[in-house]
Amino acid sequence: MGNERKVRLIGGILHGREIWLEDGKLSIGEHGCDLCIPLNGEGQVVLSINDGQMFVDAGRATVRVNGRRHKTNLPLPDEGLLQTMGLAMAFGRHEANLSHYRLPTGLPAVYWGMMLMLTLFVLVGVFVTWSDHSAKPPPSLSTQVDALLRQKGLTQTVARWDQDGTLQLSGYCQNSAVLQTARLKLESWGVLYRDSVVCTDQLIRDVSDILTQAGYVNAHVTSVVPGEVHITADITMGKRWAIVQPQLAELPGLTHWKIDNPYEAQDKAIIDRVLQDGLAGSVSVTPVGQAFVISGVLDTEQQQILNQLLTQVRQQFPDIALSYQNVSASNEGNQRFPSPIAAIIHGRQGIYLILENNERLRLGSQLPDGSEVVALNDRAVTLKYQGALINTPFNF
Structure with a gap:
């Protein structure tokens, strides 16, 4: 029975939920933990029971038990309130009533309590004031928090004090390292907080x-x-x-x-120029990462046309990575047709291809994989597919 312990979460969307340490151990955090709760600094808290006593391991994070700093190598008391990395929870044995634990409101509440004992008149007046403001942070602490969030990188971060004394952080920050420094500062001040800062x-x-x-x-x-x-x-x-x-x-x-997408505009400009200059039946255009490669074997006149094309495209896009390779086209285009090419026909309605399955393809025809016939002559057919220009010479 000495190993039967439980915790009760305080604050946040899981406020009031009680969890038993069934196997004498409970891990809280995000990665591979028993209870998935995001903690400040992506930390992790592990509660364990050894020889009938409960211990807490929070790494290098500060741990406070009943408002005092706790050494993690020492056992926890039988019952109390634990705070670390923005997490607050009461702990005790299974039969303990932990519902009375609340977040501390700071030292000024103690001083008000001492003043209430002086006279009945002061008692009534201070009680009203205390009941209205007990959940608010001390003015000095609130001022410190405001000053903390005025530093560079946190000016878009919003702070709001809840009625239970918890500081809620929201909004945006520029750099997560700056926010982490601010979190550590809040912990050193003993502030319990939650944050959804992006x-x-x-x-x-x-x-x-x-x-x-x-x-x-x-x-x-x-x-x-x-x-x-x-x-x-x-x-x-x-x-x-x-x-x-x-x-x-x-x-x-x-x-x-x-x-x-600058590459889409570059790709379109290259393909449009290749088609306009009559090079579609002789070259292919292949995007390679953020670069473009034009390949094909050209005669002297075609080479001059290509050189002008390269110059003009580079002037239009000074940062473009564009190169030419003097290599023959592959047979990749043949694999895109639903059936092998049987013949090329010149008819009354123009030039078209006949496939072995009797399907006819003209300029503008779409293939099943989304390729489009964009050029067709007696030597080759050219397909446009996902930003590439695929030139396929005929072998008959």
Whole structure:
């Protein structure tokens, strides 16, 4: 029976919930803990029972028991109030009534109690005043908190004192390291607080992680306005982006995102110029990460046309990574057709392809995988597929 203990959470959405230490141990935190509650500094609290006594391990964080600093190598008393890393809970044996534990309101309440004993008149007057303000923080402490949040990087952070004496932090901060320093300062003052502050640097990391996991490995994320991010990446509407959008919408504190896809404009400019200059039947255009490669074997006249194309595109996009490779086209395009190409026909309605399954393809025809026929002549057919231009020479 000596090992039967329980805790009662105080404050927050789980206020009043009691949890038994069934196996003589309880871990509280986020990663792999028995009870998942975000703690300040991503910390972890472990309660354990050894030889009938309860111990607490909170790493290097400050632990206060019944308002006094507690050494974690010493056992906890049979019953009391524990505070650490923004967490408050009462603890005791299974049969103990822990509902009477409340968050402390600070030393001024003690001084008011001493003054109440002086005279009946003072008793009545001070009691009214105390009942109206007992949950408010001491003026000096409130002033310290206000000054703390005026420092650079925390001016978008909002502080509000609840009736139970808990400090609620919300809003935004620029840098999570600055906020962590402020958290440690609050702990050193003995302030019990909860925070839902969103730090811009952490928000940028969260957005970048989601994009990287979705395959946008070259995405660049910045933020100027709190809660808003600017994403520079090769993003187009499709199944992949459709999966990402709900994940971004669920990120706490992210209110708006803007997409800038310079690669889409670059890709379109290159392909349009290749088609306009009559090179579509001779070259392919392949996006490689944030770069573009034009490949194909050209004669002297075509090479001159291509050189002009490269010069003009680079003038239009000074930062573009664009190169040319003098290599023959592959047979990749053949794999995209639903059936092998049987013949090329010149008819009254123009040139078209006939596949072995008797399907006919003309300029503008769509293939099952989404490819589009954008160029067709007696030598080759050119497909446009997801920003690439695929040139497929005929072998008959």
